Amino acid sequence: MATTINITKRTDTKINNVDFNNLIFGTVFTDHMFYCDYKDGQWQQPQITPYQAMSFDPAARVFHYGQAVFEGMKAYKDEEGKIFLFRPDQNFKRINKSSARLAMPEFPEDFFFEGLTELLKLDSAWIKPGVGNSLYLRPFVIATEPAISASPAKEYRFMIILSPAKAYYAGKVRVLFAEKFSRAANGGVGFAKAAGNYAAQFYPTSLAQKKGYQQVIWTDANSHENLEEAGTMNVFFRINDTLITAPTSDRILDGVTRKSLIQLCDDLNINCEVRNITVSEIKTAAKNGSLKEIFGAGTAAVISPVEAFEHAEELFELPEIENSYGSLLKDSMLKIQHNLAEDKHGWRYEVR
Numbered sequence: 001m002a003t004t005i006n007i008t009k010r011t012d013t014k015i016n017n018v019d020f021n022n023l024i025f026g027t028v029f030t031d032h033m034f035y036c037d038y039k040d041g042q043w044q045q046p047q048i049t050p051y052q053a054m055s056f057d058p059a060a061r062v063f064h065y066g067q068a069v070f071e072g073m074k075a076y077k078d079e080e081g082k083i084f085l086f087r088p089d090q091n092f093k094r095i096n097k098s099s100a101r102l103a104m105p106e107f108p109e110d111f112f113f114e115g116l117t118e119l120l121k122l123d124s125a126w127i128k129p130g131v132g133n134s135l136y137l138r139p140f141v142i143a144t145e146p147a148i149s150a151s152p153a154k155e156y157r158f159m160i161i162l163s164p165a166k167a168y169y170a171g172k173v174r175v176l177f178a179e180k181f182s183r184a185a186n187g188g189v190g191f192a193k194a195a196g197n198y199a200a201q202f203y204p205t206s207l208a209q210k211k212g213y214q215q216v217i218w219t220d221a222n223s224h225e226n227l228e229e230a231g232t233m234n235v236f237f238r239i240n241d242t243l244i245t246a247p248t249s250d251r252i253l254d255g256v257t258r259k260s261l262i263q264l265c266d267d268l269n270i271n272c273e274v275r276n277i278t279v280s281e282i283k284t285a286a287k288n289g290s291l292k293e294i295f296g297a298g299t300a301a302v303i304s305p306v307e308a309f310e311h312a313e314e315l316f317e318l319p320e321i322e323n324s325y326g327s328l329l330k331d332s333m334l335k336i337q338h339n340l341a342e343d344k345h346g347w348r349y350e351v352r
């Protein structure tokens, strides 16, 4: 089934007012947006319109019961002007997995890819070539039905908005290992990109920030002994020459960056183990000098190196390291994403 998106274009563009060298992540949006409503048991005619505010009934269920899921992806442009996405099939599958967990309807694959394609073609001037430049894509779904009884909505809106992102030279982060708060529980929604997972992290993260840590590394809710993920990123630990990352579960989000890095380790002959990692293992390794690196992995920054962590009032500083696996892996990922390296695994998706 070929969709025909109903397209209303802007007659002008906002792009000339944007300073692409000083972008603050997630604050500037392109000229157009995509949306599609679900009602009467089906997805309706998809729309592309000028980017604009929308109005919703105050009783829309998303405001009361938090039925909201999202995705985060990036589009890249090479020097010839070709536009690429990175493994968008993974984001498509994941948003529907997230939706299913929140009792929300799945979005059709053809609508998803046509929506992305048409929107990116219309706003392609917003994707700047050059490694590090990208356009961040935010697909999301919210429950719009105006009814505040506590049950799943019968009406939804799927949307895609686009935000240009500058080369993200993330500084190193200091992190706190969680001892009291939890992000996710067994049987819960930790594996889903549910908006509420983020809301629930803001308060414990703000306490960590007051102590001088930018992020929390979440531990399992039962024992607080297994290191799980950073809440917007999956985490990798390097002990001697081995990288370790936790297995995904219903508490851990199955990151596209994480799974791509595991494959790249194989390609680059870096030993990578997927297994449980305990706080005590990492503290012991930090004390005896075998802990070489910790980094977060996610679409926004690809890799965020960690310079220090705290647990139970003990602070550990990581050593400066040459030829870090983090920077090697980041470099390889960026080259594949920007069409500067061979794409052995068919991860690039050309938008045309």
Ligand SMILES: *Cc1c(COP(=O)(O)O)cnc(C)c1O
Pocket: 072, 193, 229, 230, 231, 232, 233, 234, 253, 254, 255, 256, 257, 258, 297, 298, 299, 300
């Ligand atoms: C989005 C997200 C990640 C990273 O996933 P990517 O697909 O690599 O961007 C990790 N953890 C959580 C909780 C997330 O929401």
